[in-house]
Amino acid sequence: MIIGLIFAALAGALHVLIAYMEMFAWEGPLARKTFGGTPEEARPFSFYAYNQGLYNGFLAVEAFVGIVIAIFGSTLVGAALVIAAVASMLCAALGLVLKDSSYASAAIKQGTLPVIGLIFVILGLVL
Template sequence: MNVTLIIGIIFAALAGLLHFLIAYMEMFAWEGPLARKTFGGSAEEARPFTFYAYNQGLYNGFLAVEAIAGVIIALVGMKTIGVTLMIAATASMLCAAIGLVAKDSSFKSAAMKQGTLPLLGLLFIIIGLTL
């Protein structure tokens, strides 16, 4: 594997880890201090949305698993399968970030946090594949 592809794999892994954290907050710590600091509002304001946050957390968790599985699979030698999983995961993460800011531009900061690592992963992986 070339250096550019390895950099892409590192960014895909970081994107997966970030989405694991987001999934944890949405699924298990929705009313907790980290989730409230991250997403805003008080625990009381968040409480009515617990079910929806949990469901959203499942999506983020699955994307995280897909990205991390792709990293592991690529690193153990099944590059095509691993890279395919990483591309699917990071592209989905990036599209979610774009969709967030497209729906409401006041979420620009959140979209940047959510989408930067997947974007870098996707770019470096694609460039690394062409070298």
């Protein structure tokens, strides 16, 4: 299960970065390189990006809290939180590509760490 928790932590870290870009650096160069468009094009959507950043931040916190609980408290409760977090991250990535296949590359980047974490946490519980 440790491998799964490591990948869940990496997925959480990625979502912290995404949350930062969406909430605080939406018009900045990293966000524009990541999400496309110009600062002027991004500006009208900054409110929605901020709100989306909150969701990404909450998913990261859920993953991190689950990891801490799994390591220092109850393995099953922690694993349940981690599974909920990484499964939500994975579903968001799948939703992105299912809505518009031109976002396949972004979905792969967003979903790879969570799916690996999910598989290894579940395997750790089962084996």
